[in-house]
Amino acid sequence: MSTDVVTPRPPRRSGRLIAPVGIGVAVMYMSIIVLIPMAALMGGAFDEGWAGFWDAITSDQAIAAVLLTVKLSLVVMLINAVMGTIIAWVLVRDRFVGRGFVNSLIDLPFALPTIVAGLTLLALYGPDGPVGINVAFTEAGIVLALLLVTMPFVVRSVQPVLLELDRDMEQAAASLGAGPLTIFRRIIFPNLMPAIIGGSGLAFSRALGEFGSLVLISGNIPFQDQMASFYIYSLIESGDRTAAAAVSVLLLTLSLAALLLLSALERWTSRHAR
Amino acid sequence: MPAEAPAAAPRGDVTTIAPYRPPANRGATAARWGLRLAALGYVAAILLGPLALVFYNTFQSGFGEAWAAVTSPAALHALYLTILIALIAVPLNAVFGVAAALVLVRRRVPGRSLISALIDLPLALSPVVVGLSIVLVWGQDGWFGPATEATGVQVLFALPAMVLATIFVSLPFVVREVVPVLREVGSDQEEAASTLGAGAVQTFWRITLPAIRWGIIYGVVLTTARALGEYGAVRVVSGGIAEKTETMTLHVEERFQAFDYVAAYGSSMVLAILALVVVLAMNLLNRKGGGDGDHGH
Amino acid sequence: MAITVTNVNKRFGDFVALDDVSIEVPGGSLTALLGPSGSGKSTLLRVIAGLEFPDTGRVEISGEDATAFPPQKRGVGFVFQHYAAFKHLTVRDNVGFGLSIRKRPKAEIREKVDELIHLVQLDGMADRYPSQLSGGQRQRMALARALAVEPKVLLLDEPFGALDARVRKDLRSWLRRLHEEVHQTTVLVTHDQEEAMEVADTIAVMDQGRIQQVGSPRDLYEEPVNEFVMTFIGPIARLGDSYVRPHDIELAAEDSDGAAARAQVERVLHLGFEVRVELRTDDGAELSAQTTRDAADQMGLKPGDTVFLVPRKSRVFSE
Numbered sequence: 001m002s003t004d005v006v007t008p009r010p011p012r013r014s015g016r017l018i019a020p021v022g023i024g025v026a027v028m029y030m031s032i033i034v035l036i037p038m039a040a041l042m043g044g045a046f047d048e049g050w051a052g053f054w055d056a057i058t059s060d061q062a063i064a065a066v067l068l069t070v071k072l073s074l075v076v077m078l079i080n081a082v083m084g085t086i087i088a089w090v091l092v093r094d095r096f097v098g099r100g101f102v103n104s105l106i107d108l109p110f111a112l113p114t115i116v117a118g119l120t121l122l123a124l125y126g127p128d129g130p131v132g133i134n135v136a137f138t139e140a141g142i143v144l145a146l147l148l149v150t151m152p153f154v155v156r157s158v159q160p161v162l163l164e165l166d167r168d169m170e171q172a173a174a175s176l177g178a179g180p181l182t183i184f185r186r187i188i189f190p191n192l193m194p195a196i197i198g199g200s201g202l203a204f205s206r207a208l209g210e211f212g213s214l215v216l217i218s219g220n221i222p223f224q225d226q227m228a229s230f231y232i233y234s235l236i237e238s239g240d241r242t243a244a245a246a247v248s249v250l251l252l253t254l255s256l257a258a259l260l261l262l263s264a265l266e267r268w269t270s271r272h273a274r
Numbered sequence: 275m276p277a278e279a280p281a282a283a284p285r286g287d288v289t290t291i292a293p294y295r296p297p298a299n300r301g302a303t304a305a306r307w308g309l310r311l312a313a314l315g316y317v318a319a320i321l322l323g324p325l326a327l328v329f330y331n332t333f334q335s336g337f338g339e340a341w342a343a344v345t346s347p348a349a350l351h352a353l354y355l356t357i358l359i360a361l362i363a364v365p366l367n368a369v370f371g372v373a374a375a376l377v378l379v380r381r382r383v384p385g386r387s388l389i390s391a392l393i394d395l396p397l398a399l400s401p402v403v404v405g406l407s408i409v410l411v412w413g414q415d416g417w418f419g420p421a422t423e424a425t426g427v428q429v430l431f432a433l434p435a436m437v438l439a440t441i442f443v444s445l446p447f448v449v450r451e452v453v454p455v456l457r458e459v460g461s462d463q464e465e466a467a468s469t470l471g472a473g474a475v476q477t478f479w480r481i482t483l484p485a486i487r488w489g490i491i492y493g494v495v496l497t498t499a500r501a502l503g504e505y506g507a508v509r510v511v512s513g514g515i516a517e518k519t520e521t522m523t524l525h526v527e528e529r530f531q532a533f534d535y536v537a538a539y540g541s542s543m544v545l546a547i548l549a550l551v552v553v554l555a556m557n558l559l560n561r562k563g564g565g566d567g568d569h570g571h
Numbered sequence: 572m573a574i575t576v577t578n579v580n581k582r583f584g585d586f587v588a589l590d591d592v593s594i595e596v597p598g599g600s601l602t603a604l605l606g607p608s609g610s611g612k613s614t615l616l617r618v619i620a621g622l623e624f625p626d627t628g629r630v631e632i633s634g635e636d637a638t639a640f641p642p643q644k645r646g647v648g649f650v651f652q653h654y655a656a657f658k659h660l661t662v663r664d665n666v667g668f669g670l671s672i673r674k675r676p677k678a679e680i681r682e683k684v685d686e687l688i689h690l691v692q693l694d695g696m697a698d699r700y701p702s703q704l705s706g707g708q709r710q711r712m713a714l715a716r717a718l719a720v721e722p723k724v725l726l727l728d729e730p731f732g733a734l735d736a737r738v739r740k741d742l743r744s745w746l747r748r749l750h751e752e753v754h755q756t757t758v759l760v761t762h763d764q765e766e767a768m769e770v771a772d773t774i775a776v777m778d779q780g781r782i783q784q785v786g787s788p789r790d791l792y793e794e795p796v797n798e799f800v801m802t803f804i805g806p807i808a809r810l811g812d813s814y815v816r817p818h819d820i821e822l823a824a825e826d827s828d829g830a831a832a833r834a835q836v837e838r839v840l841h842l843g844f845e846v847r848v849e850l851r852t853d854d855g856a857e858l859s860a861q862t863t864r865d866a867a868d869q870m871g872l873k874p875g876d877t878v879f880l881v882p883r884k885s886r887v888f889s890e
Contacts, residue, residue, distance in 0.1 A: 018474050019381070021286030026373045029366075033441050034392060037407035040330060040417050044410045083316050090313040102317060104557045110323070111549040111556075113523045114401075116542045119530065120324030123331055123539070130327070148320050168655035171622050172713075174642040175649040176669035176720055180302065186668075190659040209400025212505035212523070216530060227433070229402045229506070236406055236510060245410065248403040255398045272659045272700040 002045035044245035056246035064223045066250065072139065072227075073207035076146040081196050082201045084154025091155070092162040109151050114212025117148050122216050137219035140228065145213040150203040158192055159200030165191060194270040201262030205255045284378035325546060332539040334543065343529075343537035344544060351518075352525035352541070359433070359521065360501040363440040367497050371448025372490060376482075378449070379456040396445050404442050405510025408435055431513040444500040448493030455489030456482075492559045499552040503545065573598040573724055573756040574619060574632075579628030581614055581780075588614040589625070590780035596773075598633075601757045603748050604772035605764060607803070611780040612760045613728055619758065620770070621645045629779050633723045648717030652729040654709040656701035662688070662712050663697040669720035687715040690749075707738040718755070725757040731766070741769055764804055768792075776800050796890050808858035813885040820860035821881040822848065822870060830879040834858075839872050848872060850880070 046053050056062065091103050109117065121144055123129065126136045135141035165188065173183045211229040219229045228251050235244035290492035332340050343349065377383055378390060396404065411417045412429040422429050429435050463485065467477045483490075505523040514520040520528060520543055574769040575597035581589040589611045596602050604612040617623040619630055621642035630638045637645045657665050664671075667684045675683075688697055691711040701709050710730055717725060730746075731739040747770050750757060761767050767774045768788040775785045776799070782794045795801035801814050808815050810831045823830065834850035837857075848860045860880065872878070 003628070022373050023377055023383075026377065029370050030374075030389075032393065033438065033445060034395060036417065037404075037411050037442070040410035041403070041407040044406075082352075083313070086309055087313040087317065090309050094310055096310065102314065102552055105317065105321060107553045108325075108549060108555055111499040111503065111552040113505055113524050113526075113545050113549070115505045115523045116328075116503070116545050116549075119526065119538065119542050120328045120546075121320075121432070123327045124324040144320065150316075151321065154380060166653070166655060166658075168651045168653060169657055171642070172649060172651060172655035172716075173657075173668070174622060175622070175645075175647055177643045177672045178668075179643060180305075182672065187657060205398050209403065211400060211402050212509075215505075215527060217563075229400045232400070232402050232406065233510065236402075236409065241406070241410060241413075241415075244406055248400070248406055251400060252398065252403060259398065273702055 041245050041248060044241055045249040047242040047245070053246045053249075054135070054243055056243035057250045058244070061222050061226075061231060062243075062247050062250075065226045065228045066247070066254075068139075068226065069208060069228040069251075070254065072142055072146065073204050076143060076150055076207045077200045077204040079143075079147060080150055080154045081200045084151070084199060084203075085158055085192065085196055088155045088158035088162055092159060103209045106152050106155050109149050114149060114210070115215060118145050118177070118213035118216045121145055121148060126217075137221075137225065138215055139225060141217040142214055142225065145217050146210055149210055149213050150206050153206065154196060154199035155204040157195045157202070161192055161195040190269075194266045197262050197266045197269060201259050203259050204262070208255050208258070209251060305341060315420050328539050328542055328546065332536070334541045335536050339536050340540045340543075343534070344540040346537065347539065348520065348528075349525060349541055350523075352520045352522045353544075355433075355436075355520065356502055356522040359437050359440050360498055362437050363444060363501045364494060364497050366450050367441060367444055368490065368494050370445070371493055371497075372452055372483075372486070375447045375452035375456050375486075376478075379453055380461060393446050396443050399443075401504065401506025402510055404507040405439055406443070408439055408507070408511050412438075430511060431519060433519070435511040436508050436519065439511050440501050440504050443504050443507050445496045447496040447500065448490060451493035451496065452486050452489040455486045459485045488559060492556070495552055495555050495559065499549065502548055572596065573632070574758070575629075575631040576615070576619065577629040577631075579615070579618055579625040579630070581611075581618060581623065581625050587616065587780050591851065592628070592780070592782055594749040594775055594782055594785065596756065596758060598756050600772045601747070601759065601770060604758060604760045604774065604777060604781060605762070605774050605803070606777035607762055609779070610777040612762075613779045614780075615777070616726050616728055616758060616760045620647045620649050622649070631743075644724040646720075648720065648722035648725045650710070650713045650717050650725070650727045650730050652732045654701070654706070654713050654733070656709050656713060658701055658790055661698050661700055662693060662704070665712055666715045666719050667700065668716060668756045673720070683719060684715075685771070687719055690718075691715045705735045705738075707742055710734065710742065714749075718753075725755050726808045727757065727759045729762070731763075732761075733877070739766075746770060756814035768804075778803075795886065796888075801886065801888075806859075806861075808856070808860065809856065810852075810880065810882060810885065812887050813882060814888070815882040815885040817859050817861040819883045819885070821883055822860060822862060822866075822871065822872070823879045823881055826879050827881065829881045831882050831885075832856075832880045834878055834880055835872050836872055836876045836878060838874060839867065841867075846872075848878075850878070852880070 045056075048055075053202065057066075087106070091099065091106075121141070122136060124131065125133050125144060127134050135144055169187050169191075170183050173187050178186065209229055210227070211233070214227060214230070218227060218230065219225050220227075220234075222231070222234075226234075228247065232244050232247050232251070235241070235247065284323055374389075374393060378386055383389070409416065409430060411419070412422065413419045414423070419430070425519070427434070429438075459482075463481050464477050467481045472480070503523060504521075505527075506520055509524060509527075512524065522545055526538050526541045526545070529535075529541065572595045574594075576592060576594045579589050579592045580760075592611070594615075594834070604615060606612045614623060618625050619632075619641055621637070621644075622799075625638070628638075629636060632645055639884060643650070660668070663684055666687055667680045670683060688694060691714055693708060693711055693715070696708065701712065704712065710733075714730075725862065731742050734742065739859065743766055745836045746759075750770075759767070759771060767789070772787065773785060774788055776783045776791065778799050784791060784800045785874060786794075788846055791804050795804060798814065801807055806817050808817050808820060813831070826833070832852045832854070834852040836848055837851055838849040840847040840849070841864070844864055846862050846864055848862060848867070849857070850860060851857050868877075
């Protein structure tokens with residue numbers, strides 16, 4: 001009698017091939033849509049080697065554009081951090097007619113095409129605007145457009161945290177002698193910090209690459225008010241795809257670095273929850 | 275014999291004390307109104323006001339002109355093209371999204387966080403960069419460009435490239451909405467189904483899919499909004515030739531640059547109304563448990 | 572009197588939470604507000620703390636009219652059922668919070684905090700975050716935090732409600748011992764009658780927004796003023812209009828003048844030393860009597876026996 005040990009095999013199931021085939025198709029899809037273009041971007045950026053890459057991202061115009069973009073994106077991020085928190089506060093803690101309507105409205109910048117966003121701002125704050133303000137071709141105009149498209153990030157990040165906040169903590173602080181301002185400063189705000197930081201990071205990242213809403217508002221004058229995305233566009237138009245790719249890679253790196261940094265900061269400020 | 279009523283303080287003049295209110299706090303009221311005004315003023319100035327003005331401007335020259343502008347051949351073709359692209363991009367992304375979500379949640383695939391990060395990549399990319407990457411693949415000097423030219427199929431400056439760009443930018447939404455729902459639903463029901471004899475496909479169709487349907491719907495709504503509204507990436511890859519490769523967003527820009535404001539505002543209004551419908555749908559679906567507030571992508 | 576509440580009324584919409592409530596809490600005592608959900612006990616506590624404002628009435632703390640004061644100014648220490656720990660602060664910073672609000676010098680805060688952490692037996696945990704503590708530890712921290720500001724009165728809102736049964740019992744006796752040591756005027760809200768009886772000097776039983784009776788645990792048990800109090804405080808058996816404690820029912824083999832009813836034994840449950848006898852009277856009423864093991868053995872009780880019920884002590888309440 002043979003004493004082979006027979007290892008049991010899993011039963012054949014009808015759908016055994018589905019998973020691998022499905023995964024294969026999904027991988028192909030991802031490759032065609034994302035991976036190959038991104039690889040081409042990387043390749044294109046280094047088409048002329050590191051030297052070419054370096055030259056492209058350190059050209060005067062590139063530096064001007066990137067610096068302007070980072071500067072304005074930071075401004076927008078900070079304004080969002082403050083206003084986004086205020087809006088979230090009002091939507092959660094206050095009660096007024098139309099609150100639900102305003103709450104729904106906050107999602108509009110997510111759904112509104114960027115070109116339309118820019119157009120609406122230009123209508124109100126442009127040369128033909130009824131209020132007499134004209135921010136067309138100014139940095140203020142760019143900031144305004146960026147504020148519109150980034151509005152939901154901090155608000156939607158902070159809202160759920162505010163909703164979940166343990167009100168007992170505030171009452172405990174009150175019973176220990178803290179006034180409303182102190183309660184906000186020492187109890188509420190520290191607990192909102194991680195969400196504010198997270199939302200701000202997303203806002204910054206979005207602002208960095210924004211294009212459509214700025215097309216009509218920005219003067220796009222090199223060295224003056226040209227944003228990085230426009231500089232890249234102009235490089236594409238002029239056929240210098242290598243430089244375009246290089247600056248794109250720089251922009252992407254900045255965006256990812258910011259997200260990573262702020263994500264780490266977010267985790268550090270919520271270390272008490274672990 | 276029942277005992278006496280519980281010990282009470284001497285009644286004295288207590289009955290004449292008027293009803294109390296929490297001490298009137300003018301500071302708190304002022305703060306509340308201040309915050310309210312700041313928040314609502316901000317939203318009105320940046321979002322509501324400009325939008326309302328565009329609606330107003332559209333009809334300033336009369337309904338007839340507005341209608342003519344929005345139904346011009348160029349505008350209609352743009353609308354047609356936009357919808358066509360969305361009809362291709364959205365279902366593809368929906369199917370991919372569900373498949374990717376299943377892989378990410380139900381299987382121990384190595385490099386899950388890398389895959390997840392790659393799927394999220396479109397959110398961190400400037401649309402211009404997206405367009406550029408497509409040009410680098412399908413353009414004249416691109417990776418696949420010469421090959422497709424040889425076969426006579428035009429990708430760049432034609433529909434295929436626009437579809438690719440739109441799919442790229444709207445890729446993450448279904449995945450991101452389905453993943454948390456899938457996680458929360460858990461695999462218990464699926465395991466129960468398999469013990470009852472259901473095969474993989476049956477389980478998916480009859481158990482998994484219904485359980486995640488609100489996540490899918492919500493994700494599809496977001497994907498559609500993105501697909502309809504994409505501008506930058508499509509601009510780069512399409513060349514913006516009127517009545518050929520112009521989507522509605524490109525049409526808006528083109529009309530504006532041509533000083534045809536009625537047409538520009540008109541088409542903007544159509545897009546804005548679509549966006550409002552999307553936002554309404556988002557909010558209705560949120561109440562059906564399709565969302566958890568985590569849309570600050 | 573440390574706390575005097577006079578004719579307080581409070582409604583939430585149509586719901587009457589407090590109906591003309593008055594009570595005096597003596598200084599240095601541990602008083603329990605005992606009652607079922609909705610009885611108004613938590614509302615009363617929060618009114619005393621200033622976390623709710625009464626519609627009418629007055630609250631005096633240490634002789635001072637505190638009715639118009641917000642919680643910050645009342646000098647109360649409040650402990651919440653779910654701890655209300657400041658999640659983002661360490662145990663040390665939690666306990667020292669009230670003192671830092673009062674801008675005390677750092678050295679003084681540090682000393683006081685260490686003292687209190689030792690008092691509540693959380694030594695070594697000072698630099699941890701609440702999320703790293705167990706429920707019982709968090710509640711002890713909350714207590715230390717409330718005591719740090721030397722409040723006039725300490726108010727505890729179902730402080731052990733969120734804890735495991737075992738931890739609850741331990742903390743209960745710990746609280747009693749703490750009170751013996753510190754003699755802080757304390758008001759404790761609970762729905763657990765055993766807890767109130769074990770911990771408090773004085774219990775105020777509440778129901779439907781009214782105080783039903785105030786007294787020592789013994790008074791409430793022996794001399795309840797109405798059916799509600801008697802039923803809430805301990806087990807009861809009804810014989811017609813009378814209410815009797817199960818252990819006050821004597822079981823006799825023969826009829827006598829004192830017998831209130833005749834009943835048949837349905838079950839005899841041996842619960843260690845006690846024996847619970849489940850009975851059905853001739854009128855069909857079901858009740859339980861409690862007797863000792865020895866007494867039961869002596870009578871040789873078994874299901875089916877007929878016994879006569881002699882209440883040693885009973886109460887009748889008029890409507």
